[in-house]
Amino acid sequence: MERSTLDVWVGLFVCAGIGALLVLALKVGNMSGFSAADTYRVKAQFDNIGGLKVRAPVKSAGVVVGRVSDIQFNNSQFRAEVTMSVDKHYQFPKDTSASILTSGLLGEQYVGLDAGGDEAMLKDGDSITLTQSAVVLEKMISQFLYNKAAEGNTSK
Amino acid sequence: MSEHGVIASIRNVGHWTTNAVLRLGIATRFFTLTLLHSGTSFRRPRLIVRELYFSGVLSLIIILVSGLFVGMVLGFQGFHTLQTYGSESALGVLVALSLVRELGPVVAGLLFASRAGSAMTAEIGLMKATEQLSAMEMMAVDPIARVVAPRFWAGVISMPLLAAMFSAMGVFGGYLVGVVLIGVDEGSFWSQMQSAVDFREDILNGVIKSFVFGIAITWIALFEGYDAPPTAEGVSGATTRTVVTSSLVILGLDFILTSFMFRGQ
Numbered sequence: 134m135e136r137s138t139l140d141v142w143v144g145l146f147v148c149a150g151i152g153a154l155l156v157l158a159l160k161v162g163n164m165s166g167f168s169a170a171d172t173y174r175v176k177a178q179f180d181n182i183g184g185l186k187v188r189a190p191v192k193s194a195g196v197v198v199g200r201v202s203d204i205q206f207n208n209s210q211f212r213a214e215v216t217m218s219v220d221k222h223y224q225f226p227k228d229t230s231a232s233i234l235t236s237g238l239l240g241e242q243y244v245g246l247d248a249g250g251d252e253a254m255l256k257d258g259d260s261i262t263l264t265q266s267a268v269v270l271e272k273m274i275s276q277f278l279y280n281k282a283a284e285g286n287t288s289k
Numbered sequence: 290m291s292e293h294g295v296i297a298s299i300r301n302v303g304h305w306t307t308n309a310v311l312r313l314g315i316a317t318r319f320f321t322l323t324l325l326h327s328g329t330s331f332r333r334p335r336l337i338v339r340e341l342y343f344s345g346v347l348s349l350i351i352i353l354v355s356g357l358f359v360g361m362v363l364g365f366q367g368f369h370t371l372q373t374y375g376s377e378s379a380l381g382v383l384v385a386l387s388l389v390r391e392l393g394p395v396v397a398g399l400l401f402a403s404r405a406g407s408a409m410t411a412e413i414g415l416m417k418a419t420e421q422l423s424a425m426e427m428m429a430v431d432p433i434a435r436v437v438a439p440r441f442w443a444g445v446i447s448m449p450l451l452a453a454m455f456s457a458m459g460v461f462g463g464y465l466v467g468v469v470l471i472g473v474d475e476g477s478f479w480s481q482m483q484s485a486v487d488f489r490e491d492i493l494n495g496v497i498k499s500f501v502f503g504i505a506i507t508w509i510a511l512f513e514g515y516d517a518p519p520t521a522e523g524v525s526g527a528t529t530r531t532v533v534t535s536s537l538v539i540l541g542l543d544f545i546l547t548s549f550m551f552r553g554q
Binding site: 188 | 458460492
């Protein structure tokens, strides 16, 4: 008799523990999220990806449509090759352009897709040719200083 | 006079070192014996269930309440800091990541060591002091198979479950303070959390950590109890040593595991 109540408590304990793990996996983590959906892969080459990371979001018009699945360095063209998994529900024209943007001033970096006007749609394995690199702050500042110096020389 | 003092202190260091090495050796042999004799406790799961009740179910209250409060404090502190950078919406990420990666396993482990580990040491130490263990050996019952192994497996099973409950409760506490009390946007709280917390990288690594801590804590607690001098003083000293040693071991192991798991990020 005493033992059966003990068994019930232990059963409840184990259920609660597994339940907590499930809550962590489904509610806190992203098991339920995007990764389960059907995706197609699109490649894009960038001169500079800045701080882009694998699993960063791919957004179009602010809506998350996919994730960065792989980042490689292309050694023949010396450019970064970013592979994106885009949700099958979202189709983009062939002349879509990709740019690396930052959310907020100090936020994470993501790939922004701007749809073009082509009739044909991107398929699995296609590449996006129109790309815009990440803005690197140091380059911008040095360019600004260089321009300032040039201005100073001409006005003299 | 002072020369004698110096020599005596050097001798003490030597004695302490050889003693520590000796105890580590005995503890390792004890651990191997426990694993070898685990078969009996798997054939009689009743024994494990009984110990699960004592080390797991009875630790629930302290784990759940501390988890809730740690989460609520994280909610307040995180909001206070993130507000300075105008990124309160990342509160969910901060609460969830710090709980799942670090605080869940570590704080649950510390609580488990002081709640269940000390009880195990005291129980086995008293069994030894009152010669119950010797009596078992007289009846050809192996005390390691009958007493130690079920407690070991109960501790190893219950530790990851308790850490998961601690983290879940902490996230709920952070939600209570952040969303309900302060008024952070609920949608961004959950969605940013979900996009930042990875199942394999964060949650599974947390579970692995708590599993390793479970092994370490129960091993230390059982060994200290089994090795305790059979006196009232000896048992009390062993109980203290259990809490101190396992707390230090948890923190040290946590550093090692973290440096392996989250090195490149």
